Amino acid sequence: MGKRVGLEVTVAVAEAVALCRIDMAGVYPITPQSHIAEHLSTLVADGKLDAEFMTVESEHSAMSAVIGASGAGARSYTATSSQGLMLMHELLPIASAMRLPITMAIANRAVSGPLNILNDHSDIMPQRDAGWIVVFAENGQEAIDLSIQAFKIAEHKDVMLPVSVNIDGFQLTHMVEPVEMPTQEDVDQFLPPFVPHATLHPARPVTMGAFAMSDYFTEIMKAKDEAVKNSKKVILAVWDEWAKMFDRSYKPVETYKADDADFLILTMGSMGETAQLAIDELRVKGVKAGLVKLRLWRPFPFAEIKAAIKNAKKLIVTDRAVSFGGPGGPVFSEIKSALYAETRRPAIYNYIYGLGGRDVTVHDFVGMFEKIIADTGNVAADTYEFWGVRE
Amino acid sequence: MNIVENFDLYAPRLINKKELLSSGHRACSGCAEVLAVRLMCKALGENTVIASATGCMEIASSMFPTTAWEVPWIHVAFENAAAVASGVEAGLKALRRKGKIDDRYVKVVGMAGDGGTMDIGFQALSGAMERGHDMIFICFDNEAYMNTGIQRSSGTPMGASTTTAPAGKVSSGQKTWKKNMPEIMVAHNVPYVATACPSYPLDFIRKIEKAKSIKGPSYIHCFSVCPTGWRSPSHTVVSMGRLAVETGVFPLFEVENGRYRISPDMPKQLKPINDYFKPQGRFRHLLAEEIDTIQEKVTSEYRKLTEKARFLKTGNE
Numbered sequence: 001m002g003k004r005v006g007l008e009v010t011v012a013v014a015e016a017v018a019l020c021r022i023d024m025a026g027v028y029p030i031t032p033q034s035h036i037a038e039h040l041s042t043l044v045a046d047g048k049l050d051a052e053f054m055t056v057e058s059e060h061s062a063m064s065a066v067i068g069a070s071g072a073g074a075r076s077y078t079a080t081s082s083q084g085l086m087l088m089h090e091l092l093p094i095a096s097a098m099r100l101p102i103t104m105a106i107a108n109r110a111v112s113g114p115l116n117i118l119n120d121h122s123d124i125m126p127q128r129d130a131g132w133i134v135v136f137a138e139n140g141q142e143a144i145d146l147s148i149q150a151f152k153i154a155e156h157k158d159v160m161l162p163v164s165v166n167i168d169g170f171q172l173t174h175m176v177e178p179v180e181m182p183t184q185e186d187v188d189q190f191l192p193p194f195v196p197h198a199t200l201h202p203a204r205p206v207t208m209g210a211f212a213m214s215d216y217f218t219e220i221m222k223a224k225d226e227a228v229k230n231s232k233k234v235i236l237a238v239w240d241e242w243a244k245m246f247d248r249s250y251k252p253v254e255t256y257k258a259d260d261a262d263f264l265i266l267t268m269g270s271m272g273e274t275a276q277l278a279i280d281e282l283r284v285k286g287v288k289a290g291l292v293k294l295r296l297w298r299p300f301p302f303a304e305i306k307a308a309i310k311n312a313k314k315l316i317v318t319d320r321a322v323s324f325g326g327p328g329g330p331v332f333s334e335i336k337s338a339l340y341a342e343t344r345r346p347a348i349y350n351y352i353y354g355l356g357g358r359d360v361t362v363h364d365f366v367g368m369f370e371k372i373i374a375d376t377g378n379v380a381a382d383t384y385e386f387w388g389v390r391e
Numbered sequence: 392m393n394i395v396e397n398f399d400l401y402a403p404r405l406i407n408k409k410e411l412l413s414s415g416h417r418a419c420s421g422c423a424e425v426l427a428v429r430l431m432c433k434a435l436g437e438n439t440v441i442a443s444a445t446g447c448m449e450i451a452s453s454m455f456p457t458t459a460w461e462v463p464w465i466h467v468a469f470e471n472a473a474a475v476a477s478g479v480e481a482g483l484k485a486l487r488r489k490g491k492i493d494d495r496y497v498k499v500v501g502m503a504g505d506g507g508t509m510d511i512g513f514q515a516l517s518g519a520m521e522r523g524h525d526m527i528f529i530c531f532d533n534e535a536y537m538n539t540g541i542q543r544s545s546g547t548p549m550g551a552s553t554t555t556a557p558a559g560k561v562s563s564g565q566k567t568w569k570k571n572m573p574e575i576m577v578a579h580n581v582p583y584v585a586t587a588c589p590s591y592p593l594d595f596i597r598k599i600e601k602a603k604s605i606k607g608p609s610y611i612h613c614f615s616v617c618p619t620g621w622r623s624p625s626h627t628v629v630s631m632g633r634l635a636v637e638t639g640v641f642p643l644f645e646v647e648n649g650r651y652r653i654s655p656d657m658p659k660q661l662k663p664i665n666d667y668f669k670p671q672g673r674f675r676h677l678l679a680e681e682i683d684t685i686q687e688k689v690t691s692e693y694r695k696l697t698e699k700a701r702f703l704k705t706g707n708e
Contacts, residue, residue: 023482023491024482024485026478026481050488050489051485052482052484052485054477054478054481054522056518056522057514057515057517057518057521058514058515060470060471060474061515064467064468064471064475064515065478065481066478067478068442068467068474068476068478068479068481069478069479069482069485070478070482071475071478071479071482072478072479072482072483072486073491073492074481074486076478090468091468091471094467094468098467199463200440200464200465200482200483201440201463201483201492201493201497202439202463202497203493205460205461205464206463207453207458207460207464207465208464208466209467210453210456210458211450211453211454211455211466212454213454216455216456
């Protein structure tokens with residue numbers, strides 16, 4: 001059993017990453033990620049973590065350095081947010097194509113412009129097709145657990161893919177929460193040392209990142225797609241193992257009072273806990289409301305999503321990013337697409353909310369339910385709405 | 392003609408016979424860069440990891456599923472060879488310290504063209520040099536974006552015609568002076584900076600070996616004649632490199648801990664730059680007065696360099 005402690009979530013994440021005995025971290029400061037980097041550097045400076053800590057000159061170089069270190073066979077870590085993630089964007093598909101098991105924390109923050117340092121998901125959504133495994137944490141404990149699990153998933157010989165752990169900026173990163181910090185012994189038992197398939201070492205010279213034109217490119221893309229899809233088996237197995245060892249279970253899709261619900265709402269990340277309170281409030285009023293929380297964004301959990309929402313009459317999909325002039329928020333588009341072939345599917349509503357740190361309360365969620373329950377014409381089902389916008 | 396004096400006599404004794412860049416790569420005929428890279432590998436030896444930027448050499452040497460590289464080699468993107476190399480260095484350092492890999496010294500080398508060094512890769516290189524990684528960065532400078540079709544870079548010399556700074560009725564090609572990359576690296580206070588050219592193979596190898604022996608960051612700026620981009624005959628590539636040196640257009644020198652030394656291959660008296668310009672299509676449009684202006688600059692820059700060599704050597708001794 002680990003120790004119950006009260007920690008700021010970023011500090012807790014850095015402690016968790018240190019328990020994973022990383023060999024190298026390459027980071028560049030950006031709010032609200034910086035405390036992860038700061039705390040890791042402190043652990044290295046105090047001799048508590050034996051790792052090369054690289055303070056690079058940009059996030060682009062952070063990801064480049066982490067790719068190089070991972071290629072050399074080092075357990076490598078980075079963390080970023082928003083503009084930093086956008087600057088890394090070019091390199092994300094390269095890391096996954098090279099099958100490097102890098103792990104990265106993303107303290108989710110709105111993408112400029114205008115410049116904004118607060119939380120939404122507009123940074124991670126443009127990285128959707130990078131070929132990374134993407135998970136979302138709902139609270140501090142999940143941020144810790146997912147950070148440790150990420151190494152085990154990424155480095156599994158049947159996966160060998162980078163993983164990003166998404167932690168809502170400020171709303172999660174800067175909260176001081178009571179968390180259970182696993183012990184070093186437990187983490188050592190859970191996470192074996194990284195055994196890379198091939199490394200940049202003269203003992204066995206390899207070429208990494210070769211040039212491929214039309215005669216191989218399609219096959220390489222298909223291979224990466226298969227790898228991301230196949231990773232789900234390992235993710236589920238790792239989560240099972242975690243549940244057995246630490247008594248905290250993880251599923252690709254979590255539900256709350258959803259089984260008998262007529263009206264569902266789907267959230268990602270830290271909004272889940274607020275939405276949960278709204279569900280309780282609605283249930284007291286006799287409304288059969290329920291909550292679906294999407295934890296695993298890539299690989300997309302089709303079966304679990306379908307199972308979670310198949311009995312509902314109406315579904316609200318919430319998005320914290322905008323696809324300008326598109327068919328709705330990115331989560332909405334995916335859920336709709338996943339349900340296209342289903343004969344039985346709920347009417348779907350899309351609310352875009354909580355942008356750039358805009359506060360979302362229990363009252364907001366209750367309001368969304370009231371609005372869709374009152375909607376008889378089903379007119380809203382094909383469109384999206386900015387919740388709480390001043391017009 | 393054997394341009395290097397007594398080369399046949401010295402070469403077998405001074406140059407590693409082992410080929411670490413194998414034949415069968417796709418470089419253009421007469422490519423000086425591939426010649427330089429081959430010599431670089433011989434000088435570095437097997438205990439080397441190379442991080443390459445996107446560019447001619449990357450394309451020519453790594454067509455999947457083949458590779459010309461007999462040493463560990465990684466390519467990630469265009470602008471980040473130095474950052475990748477620094478990450479490899481950090482990774483290997485940690486793994487060696489923790490006893491997870493062989494306890495042997497491995498030199499990490501970053502390489503890029505002039506664009507990947509002086510333009511798009513400039514920030515990553517500056518960062519890696521400032522952080523003091525134990526690595527060599529080598530710029531193979533062919534003075535334009537040759538891989539994408541001869542577009543100008545900040546390494547393109549004044550007056551050269553390129554596809555994005557072409558000579559025309561009202562233009563004489565490149566309008567700016569070449570960025571002085573070796574001096575920028577000297578300003579980073581790295582222990583070793585050198586210029587080199589594969590037309591002087593023994594000098595080139597010696598400088599690579601010197602950089603290899605230094606624990607810390609070093610930078611080598613390698614002049615790489617590109618017959619395709621310069622519109623010069625491919626069989627003259629070695630002599631063209633020598634003309635660049637003999638005219639002072641590309642002087643050979645090294646800076647060790649801030650002390651300058653002009654390389655022994657530099658002639659006492661520089662040849663006129665027109666000897667070097669004339670055989671190249673990229674300078675063909677230049678008028679006599681334009682060549683005179685460039686000549687003045689080359690002369691004054693070389694004088695500055697010799698003054699530094701004189702002053703900084705004396706000042707430190």
